[in-house]
Amino acid sequence: MPLSFLNLRIYSGYYQDTVVFRMAVWSGELSIKTKGEGDVVDITDIVCSAVRDSGISDGIVNVFVMGSTAAVTTMEHEPGLVRDISDILERVAPKNHPYKHHERWGDYNGHSHVRAALIGPSLSIPLRGGKLLLGTWQQLVFLELDVRPRERKIVVTVVGD
Numbered sequence: 265m266p267l268s269f270l271n272l273r274i275y276s277g278y279y280q281d282t283v284v285f286r287m288a289v290w291s292g293e294l295s296i297k298t299k300g301e302g303d304v305v306d307i308t309d310i311v312c313s314a315v316r317d318s319g320i321s322d323g324i325v326n327v328f329v330m331g332s333t334a335a336v337t338t339m340e341h342e343p344g345l346v347r348d349i350s351d352i353l354e355r356v357a358p359k360n361h362p363y364k365h366h367e368r369w370g371d372y373n374g375h376s377h378v379r380a381a382l383i384g385p386s387l388s389i390p391l392r393g394g395k396l397l398l399g400t401w402q403q404l405v406f407l408e409l410d411v412r413p414r415e416r417k418i419v420v421t422v423v424g425d
Contacts, residue, residue: 286425287423287424287425288318288320288323288424288425289421289423290318290319290422290423291419292314292317292318292419292420293417293419293420294307294311294417294419294420295415295416295417296406296415296416296418297413297414298334298406298413298416299408300411300412300413301408301409301411301412302350303407303408304350304405304406304407305405305407306341306403306404307404307405307406307418308398308404308405311325311327311396311404311418312395314420314422315396315420315422316394318422320391320422320425321391321392321393322391322392322393322425323422323423323424323425324389324390324391324422324423325389325390325391325421325422326386326388326421326422326423327386327387327404327420328385328386328418328419328420328421329385329406329416329419330385330417330419331380331385331416332377332381332385333377333408333410334380334385334406334407334408334409334410334414335379335383335384335407336385336386336405336406336407336418337383337404337407338398338402338403338405339403339405340401340402340403341403349407356382357375357378357379359375361375363375363378365377373410375409376409379407379409380407380409383407383409387404389404391422406418
């Protein structure tokens with residue numbers, strides 16, 4: 265997707281300063297196929313690739329998953345912690361709870377919606393020198409919380425220069 269630019273003018277009191285900042289804005293869409301509930305996918309490499317495609321080296325990167333039964337976060341992507349996340353989510357929002365969502369829709373994924381709402385659909389990561397500022401053991405991960413395999417869209421937006 266081509267770059268667009270955001271013009272920012274600084275206002276102080278009643279006077280407009282003559283300085284205009286131009287910031288590039290780039291947005292792209294990633295697609296991933298999931299295995300269904302409990303699938304935790306390391307998306308660090310594909311997000312980094314999208315950031316490189318943007319041509320922006322300094323700014324902020326926003327990662328947003330489209331859908332109300334999925335989430336994105338950061339964590340050390342290793343089997344033990346992936347299992348721990350699943351175990352904790354089961355305690356916080358158990359599958360067998362009588363969710364009102366089940367009564368209305370009959371799709372039995374009320375727990376998926378609750379879990380996604382708790383973790384969140386997006387995150388922002390600082391970008392410096394063309395690199396995401398992540399810790400040594402910190403990866404960007406996508407969590408599939410729905411009860412069935414899905415094809416998901418993840419929007420990556422880069423703002424900066």
